[in-house]
Amino acid sequence: MDQKVSIVVPIYNVEDYVNRCITSILHQTYSNLEIILVNDGSTDNSGRIAENFAKADSRIKVLHQKNGGLSDARNTGIKQVTGAFTCFIDSDDWIKPDMIQVMLYTANKWNADVVQSAFYYAYNHYTLFDNRNFRQELPPILLDNHQLMKELVINERVKDFAWGKLYKTELIRDLPFKKGVLFEDVFWSHQVLHRVGTYAMVQQPYYYYLQRNSSIVATYSLKHLDMIKGLQERQKFIEKHYKDLSLEAYKVLLKALLIHYNLLVMNKKKDKDGRYRKEIQTAILKDYETFLLASYNEKHLENQLKLFAQHPYINIFYLALCKFTNKLRYRSKEIGMEKANL
Known part of the structure; x- marks a missing residue:
């Protein structure tokens, strides 16, 4: 070589x-x-x-x-x-x-x-x-x-x-x-x-x-919404070139939309007039039926979507309740991973 x-x-x-x-x-x-x-x-x-x-x-x-x-x-x-x-x-x-x-x-x-x-x-x-x-x-x-x-x-x-x-x-x-x-x-x-x-x-x-020690909530800015723009571009690309993967791309996009809506709620000062939360809500409701179809095999995600459609804060309450009752198990990076001293 x-x-x-x-x-x-x-x-x-x-x-x-x-x-x-x-x-x-x-x-x-x-x-x-x-x-x-x-x-x-x-x-x-x-x-x-x-x-x-x-x-x-x-x-x-x-x-x-x-x-x-x-x-x-x-x-x-x-x-x-x-x-x-x-x-x-x-x-x-x-x-x-x-x-x-x-x-x-x-x-x-x-x-x-x-x-x-x-x-x-x-x-x-x-x-x-x-x-x-x-x-x-x-x-x-x-x-x-x-x-x-x-x-x-x-x-x-x-x-x-x-x-x-x-x-x-x-x-x-x-x-x-x-x-x-x-x-x-x-x-x-x-x-x-x-x-x-x-x-x-x-x-x-x-x-x-x-991995630097910083919290996504503490460091969150409106620039983080670029993630959604990137995934939206990707979804259109997948739809065009890999039709059979389209629903999987929609599922990933839905997860990102829900996460960023919640992050904006926790950082209301950065979205004072609610403009960006409204944009996310509109994006989800616009393609609601497709998102519903994409999430059919993930019950928790499907529940989030249905509750969000009723009102975004109902979904947030649902997530908080799941966490409180320990029914929702967040996947930490450390779960199931091999740990070693540096």
Whole structure:
């Protein structure tokens, strides 16, 4: 294997993490790398740290630009890519030393357009590995295009994340990330994976996905509603290209709509006139019959939908009652996962 692999790392105000990220890339057992660090207008020492690494290793190229967001930084990096394969790594995450070697070997062995690595949820002192969906002792899982798109919609084994995957560069070069949105991967991933013939999932975790201590309720903003916009775009895409997966896409969209309505209720100051809650309510009622059909095999979701249709607050009361009586078991990331010290 002598193919060049380009690694794109968008950087913005991560001086506490970026050293670990870049060091993990430089320590890869596969050395034919092009490392593109895009400093997206950092106001801390992140840019200087990147430049210091570039002085020590000729494989590193540092690009500086005005702050344009994660999508803009990735797009800038993609324009500079010269490798046959491209990998995105977020600057607060890090990777195992043999990640690129294993993924490239897998891509060549199975002629895979994209290779996905399993990953760790990395907390301050421990990691979690999803052994419900992956078995470290088993070989890669291979998916054809239709299997892949179904997995993407379900979002259990195939995640939206752009990071932690090795792409044939020709597959993504002309598909830029959407600028100015949060959850940019949701807008991007279905367009890319639609082009894939063979997709390989390496079941061993090689990527550490940093989990910062923050509450979604406390940090919620109206930009989080971009998630709904992305899923709505995806639903239309699935409806057009994968008709038989349409109801599954509707189910995922419904769950997101209900969750974000409740988050807006808990953050009324950010939706003072109720405009965004009204938009969500209208979206649900407009496609009520389809959502009802999509949720037929999930009784709890079906109950939520029916109660929401009567009045959104009845559903909220129902959820609170379920939680209080312990009838509703929220799926924590830690349930059924393998835990290890970091």
